Amino acid sequence: MTILAVASQADAQVAARLFRGLAEPTRLALLTALLDGERTVNELVQAVGGKQSGVSGHLACLRDCGLVVSRPGPGRSVLYRLAAPSLQTLLRAAEELLADSGHPVTLCAEQGGEQS
Template structure:
């Protein structure tokens, strides 16, 4: 039997894995949900999540490294926002569809998953 072997781009595969790794953590998903409602400072997220500043900063670094979160200085604070809200919303809608197809129907966050319908 003749099987076609697809070439695997190791760098592209690693980039995909990094993105899905960033989305695999409940704290990072919670941060994205908060940012879907609008801009936040790090200390706002610390307060909302009830976590240490160092923990929130570590998760934000991961999200920034993947290009999901943008940061801009404002005085002595850093203001954070979603870097790519429409594509992220589309990805999460696709994840909802996949979860529904596998028997686990859930919705992450209406602000994040359906921003165009708000």
């Protein structure tokens, strides 16, 4: 019999911070909008709707959770991108898990407009 180790408190806190970033529909929409590459806040507002202040707040949360990174863009803009390519793998795994539980969703569109 294999005994599974319980995550340390520090590891659990890091993981919980990651899942906090995924636990809100607008933040998930922002992450999926960034699957195609870098975008400015204005582009993300257009992609997901809402107000700029709200989107900026969600982006700050995603940055704090380690899911997105930012850099200065042209002029006064800021460009956001996914912090790691493995985030797409995580979103695909979420699609599979939800489908297995009877709730199929599409979070990651395939290249060329086809959906998974």
